[in-house]
Amino acid sequence: MSSSRYFRAEIRENRPLNGNHNLLTLANLDPMREPQPGQFYMLQVSKGSDPLLKRAFSLFRRTPEGIQILYRIKGKGTSILRDMKEGAALDLLGPLGNGYPMPSDDQSPLVIAGGIGIASVFSLVEKLSKKAFVFYGARLEEELFMTDELGKIYKELVVCTDDGSCGVRGTVVDVLHDFVKNRDGIQRPVIYACGPHVMLAAIAKAAEAYSIKAYASLEEHMACGVGACLGCAVKTTSGYKRVCKEGPVFDSQEIVWQP
Ligand SMILES: Cc1cc2nc3c(=O)[nH]c(=O)nc-3n(C[C@H](O)[C@H](O)[C@H](O)COP(=O)(O)OP(=O)(O)OC[C@H]3O[C@@H](n4cnc5c(N)ncnc54)[C@H](O)[C@@H]3O)c2cc1C
Ligand code: FES
Secondary structure, three states: OOOOOEEEEEEEEEEEEEOOEEEEEEEEOOOOOOOOOOOEEEEEOOOOOOOOOOEEEEOOEEEOOEEEEEEEOOOHHHHHHHOOOOOOEEEEEEEEOEOOOOOOOOOEEEEEEEHHHHHHHHHHHHHOOOOOEEEEEEOOHHHOOOHHHHHOOOOEEEEEEOOOOOOEEOOHHHHHHHHHHHOOOOOOEEEEEEOOHHHHHHHHHHHHHHOOEEEEEOOOOOOOOOOOOOOOEEEEOOEEEEOOOOOEEEEHHHEOOOO
8 A cells, every 4th residue: 555645647538427417537646545435536637826725525426547527617626627638647646634434334325415425436336346225316307427336336316306306306315314214124324425515414303313323525625635734623622623633424413503
């Protein structure tokens, strides 16, 4: 195993999935550590100083070709990334942070993804090898990604969209409530969730009400990614914690959810 978390990687593919989401495949040029589901990388998207800071992206999936990252084109950094071509080299730092704790054999994993949150949980679903009940929501059908690939690895999938254009009309939180109320015989459920802050807060509330253990992966603005700048600190029941170092995955009851 490499002792450093810095490595260079070459772009094998930077595939557009729709107008503003790409799937990036990176083959490492230096030795790299094996990532765990829920961990993330800091990517240097520019050789110069603009933008200076690295950008954070979850491990989407590990393939024989390299690591994959599913990203939404949002601002300057991700627009630069979108324009990068096959063969270009990138500096990375990672894998970083603590991933998802695996369930025990007698637990039933409920994996919940909202929008680009699928990028963080996909490799978890894969690792759970057909044990996961997956609830995947997006605003529109065009923003549901890799559902064919998901089809090969889940136990059950419920898809939902805000406008009902695909699957159930509603949110993953509605789906969670229905599932818990109507499904008998689900043994010791445990929730794994990634998505918008409001979604995670609602899941934490539901999990508490149903006495279900829930893990949430948080996104915060990050500068260093390694615990040095405190820029990503969030309020927890035991003081402030750094999302990059103590997270990004937290027990949802540990977080002081703020509107
Ligand atoms: C642990 C972690 C994992 C992430 N995984 C993914 C992923 O797998 N796919 C994906 O598309 N996005 C992911 N994000 C969000 C991604 O980091 C931001 O969308 C990206 O940094 C935006 O950069 P930009 O320059 O294009 O946008 P700009 O808005 O121009 O960025 C300006 C600054 O804001 C920060 N920033 C903007 N949006 C976010 C955000 N949502 N979260 C944190 N910082 C932000 C940037 O890092 C940068 O410092 C993740 C964020 C974190 C913290
Ligand atoms: S990003 Fe610097 S401490 Fe987390």
